[in-house]
Amino acid sequence: xxxxxxxxxxWLGYALLGIFWWGLWGFLSKIxxxxxxxxxxxxxxxxxxxxxxxxxxxxxxxxxxxxRLGISYGLLSGIATGLGTLGYFAAxxxxxxxxxxxxxxxxxxxxxxxxxxxxRERLNKVQLxxxxxxxxxxxxxxx
Amino acid sequence: MHWIIxxxxxxxxxxxxxxxxxxGTNRISARSMVxxxxxxFVVLLPWMWKVTSLAGLSTxxxxxxxxxxxxxxxxxxxxxxxxxxxxxxxxAIPLTALYxxxxxxxxxxxxxxxxxxxxxxxxxxxxxxxxxxxxxSAPAAAPQEQMSCAR
Numbered sequence: 001x002x003x004x005x006x007x008x009x010x011w012l013g014y015a016l017l018g019i020f021w022w023g024l025w026g027f028l029s030k031i032x033x034x035x036x037x038x039x040x041x042x043x044x045x046x047x048x049x050x051x052x053x054x055x056x057x058x059x060x061x062x063x064x065x066x067x068r069l070g071i072s073y074g075l076l077s078g079i080a081t082g083l084g085t086l087g088y089f090a091a092x093x094x095x096x097x098x099x100x101x102x103x104x105x106x107x108x109x110x111x112x113x114x115x116x117x118x119x120r121e122r123l124n125k126v127q128l129x130x131x132x133x134x135x136x137x138x139x140x141x142x143x
Numbered sequence: 144m145h146w147i148i149x150x151x152x153x154x155x156x157x158x159x160x161x162x163x164x165x166x167g168t169n170r171i172s173a174r175s176m177v178x179x180x181x182x183x184f185v186v187l188l189p190w191m192w193k194v195t196s197l198a199g200l201s202t203x204x205x206x207x208x209x210x211x212x213x214x215x216x217x218x219x220x221x222x223x224x225x226x227x228x229x230x231x232x233x234x235a236i237p238l239t240a241l242y243x244x245x246x247x248x249x250x251x252x253x254x255x256x257x258x259x260x261x262x263x264x265x266x267x268x269x270x271x272x273x274x275x276x277x278x279x280s281a282p283a284a285a286p287q288e289q290m291s292c293a294r
Contacts, residue, residue, distance in 0.1 A: 044197070084152065087153040105240070
């Protein structure tokens, strides 16, 4: 209710929290990747995610959602992210990161296009402008 | 295979993943999503282990990698919660893709890295872009989003 009063949507708070955690992940990856190859880091990331998943399971007292379609999308999300990362690493073996990373950084455009076509999501003009600025920022950060 | 094909595969899979994330959180909780997404990552683990090994890594790097993984898992949970609470995929995915902004800030604070002029432009664009992407009242978007995805 306090959210309505302040007019800050609750999802935005979670989005900022996500940016913080992922930003910290990027920072730690930056330190770790000085002495480990990307695939070794990916293995460690996967192993590190396990305690978080187990913690969530314990928090839910084992009562995990059983919606089959939801579970399928969850599994597909993990596999797609993992395989996408492996594709990214494979590209890095042949080309410089300064070329590959800005290119792969445009992936949100595809999400926006798919959400437009399949979920019928519509962005207002300010958000569209924001998406373009965000993409430019993502590309700049990855150069 | 040419590198551009690998990069294309990454764009395709990461882009589609944004859709999977939204469709998943429309049906199961953010915490359940974390569990199943982690399971999806684990599926790839045997193959990765076949290609490389962790031999020779120092304890420090090992710990950094594990902590980074845990932090990544928490980030996944936050983004799933963001989608679960009604954020559009077309807003949440580009917005949270701005996380390098936080990485740059942490590198400035702890590694004393000085951003280049171009990175300063990136920081300004990220802040402006993030604020503009967030320009929406969530309560109006949430029910519509849920209904359009219900099957």
